[in-house]
Amino acid sequence: MPMPPYQVFCYTKDCKNLAKYKIAARWSDGVVGELKTYGLCCEECAGIWLERGRQRFAESGLTVGETLEPPGIYLLERGLRDQTLQRQCELEKRLLALT
Numbered sequence: 001m002p003m004p005p006y007q008v009f010c011y012t013k014d015c016k017n018l019a020k021y022k023i024a025a026r027w028s029d030g031v032v033g034e035l036k037t038y039g040l041c042c043e044e045c046a047g048i049w050l051e052r053g054r055q056r057f058a059e060s061g062l063t064v065g066e067t068l069e070p071p072g073i074y075l076l077e078r079g080l081r082d083q084t085l086q087r088q089c090e091l092e093k094r095l096l097a098l099t
C-alpha cells in the first residue's frame, strides 16, 4: 500500500478542511526575497485569513531597504516552491469587496 499523500489542514481552529491557499506577502531586503506566510487555509476561510494577513501587514515594522507587498492569496500546490505559486487575484478582489 502506498503511503497517503501528506495533507495540510486549514489553520482555522476547528476547521476540518484541507488547506487550499496560502496567505502570504512578498518580502525582500533588496538582496533576497521570499514569501512571508501568514497562514494556510481552505476556500471558506480565505477571507478571514486574508483579513488577518492584512492586519499583520499593517503592523509590520520594516527596516531600511526592506520591502513588503500587501498580502495576497496563493494557490497551494504540493512540491512547488513559494516563488512559483500562482496568485489568486480574482479571488482576492472578490473577498476584499465583501469587507
Ligand SMILES: [Zn+2]
Binding pocket: 010, 011, 012, 015, 016, 017, 041, 042, 043, 044, 045
Ligand atoms: Zn478553513
